[in-house]
Amino acid sequence: MNEERKKSLQTLKTSKGQIEGIMKMIEDDRYCMDISNQILSSQALLKRANLLILKQHLDHCVTQACLNGGSE
DSSP, X not given: OOHHHHHHHHHHHHHHHHXXXXXXXXXXXXXXXXXXXXXXXXXXXXXXXXXXXXXXXIIIIIHHHHHTTTOO
Protein backbone atom coordinates (compact mmCIF):
# COMPACT_ATOMS: atom_id res chain seq x y z
CA MET A 1 0.00 0.00 0.00
CA ASN A 2 1.48 3.34 -0.99
CA GLU A 3 1.82 6.38 1.25
CA GLU A 4 -1.24 8.25 -0.11
CA ARG A 5 -3.46 5.24 0.51
CA LYS A 6 -2.12 4.83 4.04
CA LYS A 7 -2.73 8.50 4.79
CA SER A 8 -6.23 8.48 3.30
CA LEU A 9 -7.16 5.30 5.18
CA GLN A 10 -5.90 6.75 8.47
CA THR A 11 -7.78 9.98 7.82
CA LEU A 12 -10.98 8.04 7.13
CA LYS A 13 -10.53 5.99 10.30
CA THR A 14 -10.10 9.21 12.28
CA SER A 15 -13.21 10.63 10.62
CA LYS A 16 -15.15 7.47 11.46
CA GLY A 17 -14.24 7.83 15.13
CA GLN A 18 -15.17 11.47 15.06
CA ILE A 19 -18.56 10.73 13.49
CA GLU A 20 -19.22 8.07 16.12
CA GLY A 21 -18.37 10.72 18.73
CA ILE A 22 -20.80 13.16 17.11
CA MET A 23 -23.56 10.56 17.26
CA LYS A 24 -22.85 10.10 20.96
CA MET A 25 -22.93 13.87 21.46
CA ILE A 26 -26.39 13.98 19.87
CA GLU A 27 -27.58 11.07 22.02
CA ASP A 28 -26.24 12.88 25.11
CA ASP A 29 -28.09 16.06 24.08
CA ARG A 30 -24.88 18.10 23.95
CA TYR A 31 -24.75 21.78 22.98
CA CYS A 32 -25.68 22.27 19.32
CA MET A 33 -22.70 24.47 18.46
CA ASP A 34 -20.29 21.87 19.85
CA ILE A 35 -21.92 19.26 17.63
CA SER A 36 -21.79 21.57 14.64
CA ASN A 37 -18.08 22.25 15.19
CA GLN A 38 -17.37 18.53 15.29
CA ILE A 39 -19.33 18.03 12.07
CA LEU A 40 -17.22 20.73 10.39
CA SER A 41 -14.07 18.97 11.58
CA SER A 42 -15.31 15.69 10.15
CA GLN A 43 -16.05 17.35 6.83
CA ALA A 44 -12.50 18.70 6.73
CA LEU A 45 -11.12 15.21 7.34
CA LEU A 46 -13.27 13.76 4.56
CA LYS A 47 -12.13 16.50 2.22
CA ARG A 48 -8.49 15.75 3.07
CA ALA A 49 -9.03 12.03 2.42
CA ASN A 50 -10.68 12.82 -0.91
CA LEU A 51 -7.77 15.04 -1.95
CA LEU A 52 -5.31 12.26 -1.13
CA ILE A 53 -7.32 9.79 -3.22
CA LEU A 54 -7.53 12.23 -6.13
CA LYS A 55 -3.78 12.90 -5.90
CA GLN A 56 -3.12 9.18 -6.09
CA HIS A 57 -5.47 8.89 -9.05
CA LEU A 58 -3.62 11.64 -10.91
CA ASP A 59 -0.17 10.40 -9.95
CA HIS A 60 -0.80 6.76 -10.80
CA CYS A 61 -3.98 5.96 -12.74
CA VAL A 62 -3.99 8.94 -15.09
CA THR A 63 -0.22 8.73 -15.61
CA GLN A 64 -0.45 5.03 -16.49
CA ALA A 65 -3.38 5.64 -18.83
CA CYS A 66 -1.39 8.35 -20.65
CA LEU A 67 1.67 6.12 -20.91
CA ASN A 68 -0.47 3.29 -22.28
CA GLY A 69 -2.10 5.48 -24.90
CA GLY A 70 -5.31 6.08 -22.96
CA SER A 71 -6.37 2.43 -22.99
CA GLU A 72 -7.01 2.24 -19.24
